[in-house]
Amino acid sequence: MASISVPLHTDKLGFTLVEDTPQPGKRWVVVTPNPESDCNILLARAANERQESFIGNQCGGRVFLFLQTDNFWRDYNAMKAKGVKFCQKPREEEYGTVVVFEDLFGNRWDLYQNKQS
Template identity: 50%
Template sequence: MSVLVDDYDEAIDFFVRAVGFELVEDAPAATNDGRPKRWVVVRPPQATTGILLARADGAHQRAGVGEQFAGRVGLFLDTADAEEFDRTYRRMREAGVEFLTAPRTEPYGRVAVWRDLAGNRWDLRGPA
C-alpha cells in the first residue's frame, strides 16, 4: 500500500511522532528514468504490513495527494482493545493529529475518523 505525500521528511515525522508508527526503511532509490527518490516504509508497532510513503512526482500525482480515496475513509488503524483505543486516541490528539469525529460505538466496534498530513481519512478502530 502506498500513500502519496508531498515531502518524505514531513511524512516520516507525522507518521512516527504523531501517529506512533515505526520507520522500517528509508533508503535512496531512483525513479524509472533515473531521478533520485527514497524508499520510505512505516508501519504500526508489531505490525508486519507497512505503508510506502511515496513522494508525488509530477502534476498528476500531486493532484492525488490527500485524495487517494475521493474523500472517503480508505485506511484503517486497528487497536487490540478498548484501553489501547483510548490510549492511541489520546496520544494522537496530544500530538496534533486532526480527528474529524469524536470516538463513537458502531455495530463493528469503536471508531474515530482522523486525517493524515496529506488529507487522507483514516478510521481509528477498536473492539466494541
C-alpha cells in the first residue's frame, strides 16, 4: 500500500502539518498551506489495489490541485530549490503567472498567481 507523503507537503511545499492521527486501517493526515486560513488538505492512503492503480493519475493527466500564491516567484524559486519537479517553465497567461508541478506520485498541480494579487 502506498504511503502518505507528509514531507512533500511540509518540507518541499512549505505546508504546515495540522494533524497526523493513526486510525484502525488508515491514517488521518491533514496539512495546510496557510495556518491562518481555513484551507486544509486531507491526505488519504489508497485502501485497495483498485485505488492504488489510480495513484498519480486521479485526473487522467490533467492538473489535479491548484495552489494560489501572492508571490509567484518567491514560492516558485523556493520550491525549485527544494527539488520540486516542474513539468514546464513558468508562463504568463491572461489571468496571471502559472507553472505546473508534480507531487511524488505524479499528480499535477498548478502554482499560480492572479494578476490582481
